[in-house]
Amino acid sequence: MTTLSLRGLAVLTFVSLAFFSNARADDDTIHVGEIASLTGKEATFGHSSHEGTLLAIEEINAAGGVLGKKIELITEDNATKPGESATIAKKLISRDKVVAILGEVASSRSLEIAPIAQAYKVPMISPASTNPTVTEKGNYIFRVCFIDPFQGTVMAKFAKQTLKATRVGVLTSVSSAYSVGLSKYFKETFAKNGGTIAIEQKFSEGEKDFNAQLTAIKAADVQAIFVPTYYTEAALIAKQARDLGITVPLFGGDGWEAPELLEIGGSAIEGLYYSTHYSPQADTPEVKGFVERFRKRWNGETPDAMAALGYDSARVLADAIKRAGTTKNTKLRDAIAHTKDFPGVTGKTTIDEHRNASKAAAIVTVHNGQFKFVQTVSP
Amino acid sequence: MVEFLQQVINGVSLGAIYALLALGYTMVYGVLRFINFAHCDVFMIGAFAGMYIGRHVPEETVWGGLTVLAGAMLICAVLGIVIERLAYRPLRSGPTLNVLITAIGVSLFLEYGAQDEHVFGQRPQAFPQIFPNTSFQLGDVRLSSNQLIVIVVTVILLVGLRLFVMRTRLGTAMRALSFNPKAAQLVGVNNNVVISATFGLGSALAGAGGILYAMNYPSIEPFMGVMPGLKAFVAAVLGGIGNIPGAALGGLLLGVVETFVNGSDYSTYKDAIAFAILILILLFRPAGLLGRSTVEKV
Numbered sequence: 001m002t003t004l005s006l007r008g009l010a011v012l013t014f015v016s017l018a019f020f021s022n023a024r025a026d027d028d029t030i031h032v033g034e035i036a037s038l039t040g041k042e043a044t045f046g047h048s049s050h051e052g053t054l055l056a057i058e059e060i061n062a063a064g065g066v067l068g069k070k071i072e073l074i075t076e077d078n079a080t081k082p083g084e085s086a087t088i089a090k091k092l093i094s095r096d097k098v099v100a101i102l103g104e105v106a107s108s109r110s111l112e113i114a115p116i117a118q119a120y121k122v123p124m125i126s127p128a129s130t131n132p133t134v135t136e137k138g139n140y141i142f143r144v145c146f147i148d149p150f151q152g153t154v155m156a157k158f159a160k161q162t163l164k165a166t167r168v169g170v171l172t173s174v175s176s177a178y179s180v181g182l183s184k185y186f187k188e189t190f191a192k193n194g195g196t197i198a199i200e201q202k203f204s205e206g207e208k209d210f211n212a213q214l215t216a217i218k219a220a221d222v223q224a225i226f227v228p229t230y231y232t233e234a235a236l237i238a239k240q241a242r243d244l245g246i247t248v249p250l251f252g253g254d255g256w257e258a259p260e261l262l263e264i265g266g267s268a269i270e271g272l273y274y275s276t277h278y279s280p281q282a283d284t285p286e287v288k289g290f291v292e293r294f295r296k297r298w299n300g301e302t303p304d305a306m307a308a309l310g311y312d313s314a315r316v317l318a319d320a321i322k323r324a325g326t327t328k329n330t331k332l333r334d335a336i337a338h339t340k341d342f343p344g345v346t347g348k349t350t351i352d353e354h355r356n357a358s359k360a361a362a363i364v365t366v367h368n369g370q371f372k373f374v375q376t377v378s379p
Numbered sequence: 380m381v382e383f384l385q386q387v388i389n390g391v392s393l394g395a396i397y398a399l400l401a402l403g404y405t406m407v408y409g410v411l412r413f414i415n416f417a418h419c420d421v422f423m424i425g426a427f428a429g430m431y432i433g434r435h436v437p438e439e440t441v442w443g444g445l446t447v448l449a450g451a452m453l454i455c456a457v458l459g460i461v462i463e464r465l466a467y468r469p470l471r472s473g474p475t476l477n478v479l480i481t482a483i484g485v486s487l488f489l490e491y492g493a494q495d496e497h498v499f500g501q502r503p504q505a506f507p508q509i510f511p512n513t514s515f516q517l518g519d520v521r522l523s524s525n526q527l528i529v530i531v532v533t534v535i536l537l538v539g540l541r542l543f544v545m546r547t548r549l550g551t552a553m554r555a556l557s558f559n560p561k562a563a564q565l566v567g568v569n570n571n572v573v574i575s576a577t578f579g580l581g582s583a584l585a586g587a588g589g590i591l592y593a594m595n596y597p598s599i600e601p602f603m604g605v606m607p608g609l610k611a612f613v614a615a616v617l618g619g620i621g622n623i624p625g626a627a628l629g630g631l632l633l634g635v636v637e638t639f640v641n642g643s644d645y646s647t648y649k650d651a652i653a654f655a656i657l658i659l660i661l662l663f664r665p666a667g668l669l670g671r672s673t674v675e676k677v
Binding site: 040041043044201203204206212213218219232235239243244264266 | 508
């Protein structure tokens with residue numbers, strides 16, 4: 001808490017300095033805004049992405065910055081609250097004169113920032129929002145992660161090829177845009193590849209009892225169950241499934257990735273699979289170097305997917321500023337849009353015509369109570 | 380058939396928890412004629428108390444589990460008595476509406492107080508496996524040890540409560556108070572003691588409910604009591620508010636109905652269907668399923 005309020009104070013001091021000495025500050029540094037959920041319910045996501053982003057900015061500045069200037073990261077916390085992100089975005093643009101905004105992780109909060117960034121023509125790069133509608137808000141909105149249709153396709157292929165399943169059950173949360181979207185794309189691809197969706201059961205956000213749905217799925221005699229939910233539900237579903245004597249594998253998407261999955265799920269999540277953006281165990285020089293530098297900077301913490309995506313979002317932006325040769329909004333926008341084969345830690349990043357990144361997904365399993373990398377699936 | 384029996388077991392173990400929680404609503408209503416909205420938050424505190432006590436006893440042992448259960452019930456009983464003493468007793472002579480609004484205030488205080496980072500925090504936390512975890516195969520139907528514990532503990536507590544209310548002096552005093560508080564006082568019943576005991580007993584049952592709920596759904600957070608609390612309140616009305624066997628019956632019925640709707644294609648209409656049934660029953664039996672005796676009493 002102390003560090004947070006100190007950081008807040010630092011930001012405040014900086015903001016007031018920038019406010020009073022506007023012209024001079026602009027000459028010395030390039031202002032980049034960051035919006036993250038540093039407190040509240042999804043603080044885990046915000047902290048990870050912030051640590052990754054800050055590490056990237058520090059490295060870029062240590063290497064001499066961009067266009068001969070240092071980058072100044074202005075971080076703001078939205079406390080995981082709806083409505084806050086929009087206010088913060090306006091403040092960052094009009095008061096701090098940021099040249100671009102990095103954030104948010106959650107799609108719902110990115111959707112708040114996007115219309116404002118678009119209206120002021122300030123490029124925005126979301127590190128980890130996978131809902132397709134985020135970048136549809138306008139031509140200034142980008143992301144450095146894959147989107148849910150791709151993730152659904154990857155898991156459908158995985159179910160068929162690796163799990164050898166032809167009959168699967170699906171358990172969807174009907175009140176979560178993420179879950180409904182992912183479920184839809186999974187079912188489409190799985191059926192197209194000749195598989196059968198034997199049964200789909202539904203629940204609403206906030207439910208904790210899935211025994212009834214799981215009993216119905218068990219009676220449908222499936223070979224695997226797709227569970228496109230966030231980690232808390234996934235852990236509870238896995239636990240109840242095992243108690244009901246369901247032994248077939250369960251698998252899901254990137255919403256599963258959090259230490260809470262292991263804490264709540266315990267032995268029930270052993271041997272389950274999910275797709276995500278990257279694994280710290282992947283055997284590439286980019287990942288190894290990143291994990292090592294991240295641990296050194298943040299007291300031995302291992303970077304998760306949000307940290308890696310935060311890191312990549314800042315570096316894609318810095319790369320675009322270099323190529324644009326200016327921070328002027330139209331030129332910067334075009335430079336981001338032309339990002340091609342950028343060597344990020346989450347894979348080679350290419351921004352497509354819909355301003356989404358197409359990149360590989362990593363499949364992770366749980367083995368002996370630890371996340372374990374299985375394979376990479378290319379688009 | 381297998382699926383049907385399995386759903387019955389799922390429904391009964393869910394309904395048993397509603398029943399435990401419904402008892403607290405019904406007991407307080409029977410004695411004081413108001414709805415204790417803070418009851419579902421006592422349930423939440425019970426689960427958190429269980430989590431903290433669970434860290435100091437060996438996991439997955441019967442004795443460890445019983446210690447957690449007893450400890451949480453004790454803490455909740457004390458909390459219930461303190462809430463009554465501080466928040467409800469000073470208002471007892473005023474209109475019931477004042478107490479009702481205070482109850483909502485206490486409920487919000489407990490929920491948002493618990494959200495503070497220095498109390499429990501906002502993030503869902505994992506509840507430990509306190510009892511040994513196995514499952515029993517009865518033909519093709521499966522019963523997990525957690526479900527069995529829920530059913531057994533609920534039955535024991537229900538029978539115990541019934542005996543307490545019918546056979547002991549304090550229980551008799553409670554019943555006397557629910558008939559007529561003034562008359563009870565005139566014949567020598569100490570109303571304050573009896574009301575404190577009612578809150579203590581009801582809150583202890585909520586604490587037990589919290590532990591049983593957290594065992595089956597081991598992710599606990601400060602708002603975990605809101606939905607089960609609402610359902611338990613409905614169960615109490617369904618069975619006939621103020622009536623103890625009625626609350627148990629209402630809880631079981633609601634749990635089974637919910638489970639069957641959940642397992643069908645209409646799972647997202649679960650609450651709508653459960654509440655439609657409530658409305659239907661109340662149309663034909665306004666006092667609830669077993670509520671006739673209460674009406675006669677008044």
